[in-house]
Amino acid sequence: MTEIQAGTGAAGVAASDQVPAIELDEVVKEYVSHGEVVQAVKGVSLAIGEGEFFSLLGPSGCGKTTSMRMIAGFEEPTRGVVRLHGQDVTNVPPNKRDINMVFQSYALFPHMNVWDNVAFGLKRKKIPDGEIRQRVGEMLEIVDLVGREKRRPREMSGGQQQRVALARALVNRPRALLLDEPLGALDLKLRQHMQIELKRIQREVGITFVYVTHDQSEALTMSDRIAVMNDGLVEQLAGPREIYERPATKFVAGFIGTSNLLGGVVRAVNGASAVLALGPSDRVVVPVQGAVAEGDTVELTVRPEKITISTEQPGGDLSMVEGTVSEVVYLGTYNSYAVALAGGAEITVFQQNAHDSTTTAERGDTVWLSWQPQHSYALQ
Amino acid sequence: MSRVRAALTPYALIFPGGVWLAIFFVVPTVVMLSLSLQSGNVADGFVFTWNWQSYVDGLTNYHDQIIRSLVYGLAATVIQIIIGFPVAYWIAFKGGRHKSIYLFLLLLPFLVSFVLRTISWQFLLSDNGMLLGPLKNIGLLPDDFRILATPYAVIGGLAYNFLPFMVLPMYVALERIDPRVLEAANDLYAGKFQTFLRVVLPLSLPGVFAGVLMTFVPASSDYVNASVLGGTSTTMIGNVIQNQYLVTQDYPTASALSFTLMALLLLGIFAYAKALGTEDVLEVAAR
Known part of the structure; x- marks a missing residue:
């Protein structure tokens, strides 16, 4: 804990052997x-x-x-x-x-111009004037506000005020x-x-x-x-x-993105994955951690863009469910399908409008939805 | 049609107020200006003669009272700032849910007539009254000590009588300060005192500015406090004007003095506004 070692783990992950900020x-x-x-x-x-x-x-x-x-x-x-x-x-x-903070509504000092706002913290810390001038100048350059030093906050746009707030905090290093x-x-x-x-x-x-x-x-x-x-x-x-x-x-x-939730009873456990019983012709395999036994109910999630929609039953080791298209929404770069399953669940599928997209399911069509088992997760 | 109506609407809106001011302010002011340049007496009537002598007489005979009025007004204003600012600050920042109750309490004495309140001060401050009597009895004050008829009584009365007009604008200015701005100052290494000095105080200055205007002008031209609480040595210009009108019935001198006072106050206000009413002052204060 007290030892500080060089080198961190994967980028962005706080290494446990460093004192956290x-x-x-x-x-x-x-x-x-x-x-x-x-x-x-x-x-x-x-x-x-x-x-x-x-x-x-x-x-x-x-x-x-x-x-x-x-x-x-x-x-x-x-x-x-x-x-x-x-x-x-x-x-x-x-x-x-x-540490310094950038406030939600910026909370700039309304009676001070941009320069005085940014210099506020440095003045309180009694930094020498010359250094204040240099640091505020540099900071205004970073946030691209050079030439606006004499403006008052209310004479500026929201984006500019935002940058003043950022500069006012960052200038204190x-x-x-x-x-x-x-x-x-x-x-x-x-x-x-x-x-x-x-x-x-x-x-x-x-x-x-x-x-x-x-x-x-x-x-x-x-x-x-x-x-x-x-x-x-x-x-x-x-x-x-x-x-x-x-x-x-x-x-x-x-909360994050759109996701599909599917619940099912475990029919069989194969090492680290469970096979769920859904419809008669469905086959859903989901990786699980820990103790899951036959007969347990498991909820899994799968993202709409991981699902392939097809009018014929796909082969291979994919998870697949059968359903009926209830809605097709054209969204420019992709189509969004709502597919109703026999069990009552509704699944959202995003399909890219790529040049080789051949599937054109219509409302009312019976379709197969399939995805790689490793793209679905059992929820705790 | 509707364009014509839209163009006329602003004028229609100021019409009642405009007529009111024309009848009750502009006309009397013009009459007074004319009167100040007339000569004659009540018995024989007054004639307009461009008689500037009233101004000269007024200034030579009563410059002491004019200066005294401005000094008393200024002293009362300073006292009001010193007393009123903490009150306004406390209500704005510590008043919580009961702000309106505190404001009401501040205004409560002012449901009683101005003159009556001043007379009750006279009663309280009288030489052997509720305040001084017991203190003299136990020997804390000498027997000949008095407050009534001294400048202290008059200035105190002025400060008391116009206090809400100082506190309310200061309260409004302080109340408008975004608490997150204070947090920002705190976050940027300013302690409580620095936050007050660099942020709260400069942001409250417009309120103080308005408060000074609203109290200095009526305090300097007041005559009730000086006549009820004062003596012969505390006569203010308001008392002189009242006396000239009602007792001596020298209307031209009274009018000339009124005009002189008005001109002095206007000049003072303009100078004050020029010096303090601009935003540059706020920036200087923020340094």
Whole structure:
């Protein structure tokens, strides 16, 4: 634990032999609301690595913002410990923590121009004037605001204000930057542009970013790792690919992207996979971990784009189910099919409009849906 | 048709207020201006003669009272800022769910008439009254100590009577401050005092500015406090004007003095607004 070794594991995964930049240890936050104790955060443990782009993702009220505010120091945990670089900062006020925050609505100082906003933190830290000038100038260059130093926040567009907020935090060279839904107020085009910008800036400055969002595509695009939160707890903590491909819980499967849920009784167990009984001509094989016995009910998830739709029964080792097309939606780059199974479940299938797409199922057609067994996951 | 109506609507909206101001402000002001340049007396009537002498007389005979009025008004305003700011700050930031109750309590004394409140101050501050009597009895104060008829009583009364007009605009300015802006300052290494100095105070200045305008002007031209709480050495220009109108019945001098006071206050306001009312001041304050 105290030993710091060089070299990390797979990119983006916090190596366990390094002191994490940010650590939450069994953190609980309780509020008293109308005489009742409400738990906003119910025991969250996280370790965020140095230089990592880490996202807290979840619906509103899941505890992600409260968790971030405890890292920043605006809230004190009811129980548990917050550590920054191994040091216990649980009761340290925000102005004594070496981390900065980008607020949801930017919270720029309305009475100061861009330059004074950005220089605020450095002045409080009593950095010499010459160095302040140099660092603020450099930072305004990074966020592309040179020439707008004298503007007031309200004379600027949302995207520009956003960049001022970012510069105001980053200019202090904090050891970690917290971002609370920073792109929420921007329109789609600008948001996508800023996602790429943020990622670029993070690479350039090499600072740990903790990003709070309810937008799953934002989290998937930018993050090294994501903690999906629900109801005050972390449901899954993994890289974007794993979160998307292998959702650990039903909540994660439903919250991230579109996913299909299929339930069935185990007919046979073959080593690490189970064969489920669905319709008479269906064959669904799913990899399972741990003890699953014949007769158990297992729920599995499979992503719409992993499924192939065909009018003839496919061969090979694929999982396959039979159903009836109930809806076809043309979405430009792909078609979305809704297929009703005999058991009542409805499966969504995305099919690319590639040049060699030959299948053209119509509403009412009987079709076969098939997928590689390793693309489906049993849920806990 | 509808375009004509749309063009006329703004004028229709200001018409009632415009007529009101024309009848009750513009006309009396013009009459007063004319009166200040007339000569004569009540018995024989006044004639318009471009008589500037009233202005000269007014300034030579009563410049002491004019200066005293401005000094008292300023002193009362400063006291109101010192007393009022913490009150406004406390209600805005610590008032929680009961903000409106606290604001109501602040305004509660003002449901009683202005003159009556001042007279009750006279009662409280009288030489052997509720406040000074017991203190003199136990020997804490000498027997000849008094507050009434001193400048302290008049300035105190002025500060008290116009306090809500100072607190309310300051409260509005403080209330509008986004708490996240304060968190941002805290996040950017500013402690409580620095956050107050660099963020809260500059953002409250527009409220203080409005409060000063709303209290300094009526306090400087007030005559009730000086006549109820003051003595012969605390006469303000308001008392002189009242006396000239009602007792001496020298209408031209009274009008000339009113105009002089109005001109001085307007000049003061313009200078003040020019110096403090611009946004540059906020930026300077933020450094």
